[in-house]
Amino acid sequence: xxxxxxxxxxxxxxxxxxxxxxxxxxxxxxxxxxxxxxxxxxxxxxxxxxxxxxxxxxxxxxxxxxxxxxxxxxxxxxxxxxxxxxxxxxxxxxxxxxxxxxxxxxxxxxxxxxxxxxxxxxxxxxxxxxxxxxxxxxxxxxxxxxxxxxxxxxxxxxxxxxxxxxxxxxxxxxxxxxxxxxxxxxxxxxxxxxxxxxxxxxxxxxxx
Numbered sequence: 001x002x003x004x005x006x007x008x009x010x011x012x013x014x015x016x017x018x019x020x021x022x023x024x025x026x027x028x029x030x031x032x033x034x035x036x037x038x039x040x041x042x043x044x045x046x047x048x049x050x051x052x053x054x055x056x057x058x059x060x061x062x063x064x065x066x067x068x069x070x071x072x073x074x075x076x077x078x079x080x081x082x083x084x085x086x087x088x089x090x091x092x093x094x095x096x097x098x099x100x101x102x103x104x105x106x107x108x109x110x111x112x113x114x115x116x117x118x119x120x121x122x123x124x125x126x127x128x129x130x131x132x133x134x135x136x137x138x139x140x141x142x143x144x145x146x147x148x149x150x151x152x153x154x155x156x157x158x159x160x161x162x163x164x165x166x167x168x169x170x171x172x173x174x175x176x177x178x179x180x181x182x183x184x185x186x187x188x189x190x191x192x193x194x195x196x197x198x199x200x201x202x203x204x205x206x207x208x
Contacts, residue, residue: 110157129190
């Protein structure tokens with residue numbers, strides 16, 4: 001009896017390990033991501049280059065960052081009236097991975113910054129605001145706004161200024177709280193509205 005039980009446990013363990021290995025080995029399918037991205041296109045555009053400043057451009061965004069945001073919407077770690085419902089409607093985690101792979105593979109279109117706000121925005125982006133302890137954006141998002149895929153810090157270059165300001169305000173008020181270690185909340189909390197607007201404009205004109 002003990003032998004039978006042990007054999008059963010070994011077989012179960014072997015099956016579980018094999019299943020886990022198969023899941024880990026699955027490579028995200030960008031082609032399937034494109035095929036299931038129809039709903040996303042309504043707001044973000046077919047190629048992820050949203051033309052509405054209320055909705056973010058997601059083309060060229062880091063694959064891991066996109067997947068994290070979708071999972072956060074699905075688990076209510078990040079809440080938005082539109083995106084929460086849309087993310088929860090995605091059929092599977094595989095589709096989440098595939099969508100992230102697709103949109104990360106698409107080329108992002110550049111944005112344009114308002115000339116009169118570039119100088120102030122650049123100063124904040126590259127050097128922060130020493131007097132109030134605002135960290136430089138470039139420290140995490142890179143000098144050209146390309147982000148840090150390994151750390152899941154997003155690409156922000158070319159992003160709509162209006163969307164960026166909205167997210168900074170959401171971090172400041174903790175309406176958005178899915179940032180690791182409160183990193184963005186701690187930064188945004190120290191920023192004035194004028195500083196947010198200036199740096200958002202500068203970011204919209206960045207090209208990586």
